[in-house]
Amino acid sequence: MKYFLYQLKKNPLAIVGIAIIVFWLFAAFIGPSMMSFTHTQIDADHQMARPGTNGHLLGTDSLGRDILSRIVYGSRSILTVALLTSIFSTIIGILLGFSAGYFGQKIDALFLRTMDILMAIPPLVLSMVVLGILGDSSILSLTIIVSIAFVPATARVSRGVLLTEKSQEYVMAARIRGESHLYIMFIEILPNTTGPIIVEATARFAYSIMMVASLGFLGVGLQPPTPDWGMMVIENKPIIDQAPWTVLFPALAIASLVIAISIFSDFVSKVLVHER
Amino acid sequence: MNDNILDIQNLNVHFSTFDGLFSAVNNVSLALKKNESIGIIGESGCGKSTLSFSIMGYLAKNAQVDGSILFKGEELLGKSEKELEPYRGNRIAMVFQNPYSSLNPSLTIGFQLDEVSMHHQKLSKKEARAATLQALEMMNLGDAKGIVRRYPHQISGGIQQRICIAMALLCKPDLLILDEPTTALDVTTEAVILESISKLKESLNMSLIYISHDIGVINKVAQQIVVMYNGEIVEQGPKKEIFENPKHPYTRALINCMPRGGVVKEKTKLNTIAGYVKRRGANEGGCPFSDRCEKKNEVCEGQYGIKEVSPRHLAACDRAYATDIPDVFAAKLAPLKRQERKQEEEQENLLQIKDLHKVYGTRRKVYAVNGVEFAVKPHSVLGIVGESGCGKSTTGHMISGLYKPSKGNILFRDTDISLSWNKRDKETLKNIQLIFQNPGRSLNPSHTVERIIGRAMQKLANITDEKERRARIIEILKKVDLGVEYLQKKPSQLSGGEQQRVAIARALSISPSLIVCDEPTSALDVSVQASVLNLLNDLQIDTHVAYVFISHDLNVINYLCDYIMVMYAGKIVEYGKRDEVMENLHHPYTEALLSAVPEVDPTKQKKPVDLQGQLPDPAKKIQGCPFAGRCHKQLGSICEKEFPPMVQLSDDHYYYCHIKK
């Protein structure tokens, strides 16, 4: 912990990153109550209004909806889905990756084969097709499907760490005590794998945002009335030359969140690497 | 103008880290004449590697250096990388510990050698290649033409190291620095390489700095010994004097820590050094050894400083044999009175191994253990010795249950336990335990000492009450000389020696009948090794547990074991009581092995048997004697075709050889 703070001081960039993440968390929780407009409220007299007109700090879209409010309301859903996805995919990754790495041989071969097949389709394509077919996307369906698309990546990391630890002598010592497999995997090995797994989980969080936003952009994300940042970009794209702010601001919101999380993830890996 | 090749004056190397500035090399002054060879000996943290890298000008960015390093009169410190290039590999060359990682895996051997002469001596490709082939032949590498076309991964370790040495010698440097070059190699390979090095030193008129933790190795290649401790030179002098008449208490203690011929557990304990090495802050002065020294008195700090005590013999302190404080351990290893162990004439063998085999792999097979048969008597210590690939570790793993035998039986008190760990019953698991080579990795880094030791008790000895368990843990910790304060510590907070003690406590906590010790001291410093060996011995006398002690170090085996079993390429070649095996050599391999072990006493130099060739290919089943093809006493083709018969010399001494006595 002390080292964390020490490194934080040396890394002003990380401080900025964390600040931005905190800002968005704040926006998601309390933001909506602070907005003067709701995300569906239509200001018919001020459609495609420039930022600053009539109390619309970031302008309005073609229907007259306040862009700032829509962004703030939208932060909730994108953060929720991305957070749930990264946690869920990490957990499944641990379960699958650990089992494959620990038991080896047939189970590992089965695992690798399955991952090969799952990886044969690019994750975005897979998610897009499945969600598109299913029709209405909810937070649950988005989480589950994107998690499945991410499992090959998270499981690979978990399997890798497990294999490294499996060859260590303390695992052998546990075996000749007659410990059960579950005990060895989760009580002996897991505590020593938290470093790489946490780093991977934070990176996964960034990729989850990317994926959710992209799916929203492609029209298979959360449906209206829930405002989706990606959806905001695509629906306002036709007027990008007349009212670029309608597209830019949601895009910049996505960019800021993604970059902040990436910076944070990089910082976490720097800190945890030293701890070893 | 002196003819010193190297003149180091008042060298200080400090490193700035997160925890502050610490001192790696402290006020070191050293002179090396032309053609002189010195050995630098010290344990981990003494600064010997840092010293050698300082000479080469290769230190990390957080290093602060001051002082002077003169090479043939020229100051090396302060030179830029570009200015140092003409020296490196050309006038000063270095050979490292791990030959495989020192070679570039993507370049052929030939390329890596040619470039040295091409760059430094401006030779053409053809000329450079000729020089390369010549250098390789100089190191006794036949098939030099084949080697230059290969990549490092296609070549074995011993040959790789010879290649690295050849590479260092290409430009006929004035100074050759070798940093533990044979530590990662087998003892017989090491012996061959050491011979080559000392011959070459003569023929090439080089000065040599040989760094090692093993004084026996240094004795073979160097005349002068330099003893370093915690960044400082504490003593230096001719090897005979250092051995017979050390002046510094550390030197004396260090030499007495080393097991060697004639030093056995029945006669004496090994000397140990209390405490452990602590990092030195940058501005600490005074004697670095005082907090661990037995001979410390009120006035010695004030008199600390390097002085000449006899010609060419310098020491920072001369209290090694000071009489105002009595010796805890005898100066010369005097006979020790030992409690006579009750001679329990148990006829029943504790462990019986019958025709044990282990084959790995499905498509590409590895024949690790090829039919071994032996017995372990209760309360005894059996040493299994051999070089890499002999199958000793695999055998130990099968005994403890980590591997399942491919064929054969392991009988524990007449019960067949040839099963892997997850099929063994609790009673068996309780009775057979294991201590590993690398103590840092054998303890779970996330668990506390209390949990590490207590878990075994909980699982196998049914001690479920937490209070009772804790009391027992404290008791066991006392037995291994660790106090109550260790309960909540994590392995990363312990030194190597302390970690190994915890591992021993863990194994002992459930009172097993047999402990397999798999190279338990190979990763430890000499002084730490000594205290662990003493501990293992005391515990064995105390609890009557039996050990199967696996090691590649014959001196250690000689110290601790009652019986010795020599393995080679998956088979037993000789088995017998320790004294009989060590003194009346019977199997040619045992003879070769013993002749290769470096001697701590510089006056006792032996000529090693020159073993050519390599271990047989583990992917193939061996027909005849596994040692055929390399044996210096080979009879003829019978050795290759037929497996040799057992020659029984007594009830417990036999070996397998065609040679009739």
Add this chain to the structure above:
Amino acid sequence: MNRSAQMMLRRLGSLIATLVVMSFIIFLLVEIMPGDVAQMILGQSATEEAVAALRQARGLDDPLLQRYGRWVKGVLVGDLGESVYMQGVAINSILWRRVGHSLVLAFTAFIMFVPLSIFLGVLAGVKEKKPADSVISFFGLATMALPEFVSGVILITIFAVQLNWFPIVSVIPIGQTLFQNLDILVLPALSITFVMFGYVSRMQRSSMIGVMNSDYIRSAILKGMPRKYVIFRHALKNALLPTITIIGMNMGWLFGGLIVVETLFGFPGMGSLLMTAIKTRDVPLIEACVLLITIIYSLSTMITDILYSYLNPRIRFQGGQR
């Protein structure tokens, strides 16, 4: 070379197995999609009998495996079926042109990001902790998870809307070919480049740093070899090798990016075709597109593997005695 021929065959075999399983899964997924295909073709006003008749004619009521078998047979002879949405137009006539366009776009992105990422990644690694490294690292970090449409939108705003250097929308005027309108490739390819650069340059950087800290580089330096020579002759080969694998592994993101970017820019490629197919529930078209994407992606992964095995001496020259 018998062993490597064996390896090749095995890889090919597993590729085919993967494709079979994948195609079946896709087929399954698409077929269980809600909504009646026949209904969609005939429209809302169709009678129940008409719908039933059409279902019969197209064999839509046949068991799943039979339909799958028919489809596979069709695929093997190159008949990908007919588009539902486009009223029976043969998929082959619309798909291949689009595939070509997408490949050109992918190729453009490829030649943009590969040399750039490798060069800057190596540079950052060699100059670790210096200003050049900080800048390159930061860019890599920022872009590695940046969605392609985000960078695309920013690029459009700057270069198309404000500066007018490139068209806002990347369409090909009717009657012309792609090659007559190469400027429409630039912004889309650039958008993809950002993300790929982020990931690859970071991996390249850490690979380079790892190599520069290795024992064999230490040996080379202590042999007196000059620094530049050490970097180019000793370090580079070892640092570049893993990058081949990394690029191969990330082709998936490249393909995903294609879809997003084609949708954003209106580029007539396979990605936008797939988008349309999903929106219109055009089952045969979805199946065909996904199948094709899977094939191309798997092939590229396999080529990467083979390239890596060829270039890595440890794998190419076996027979390592320990």
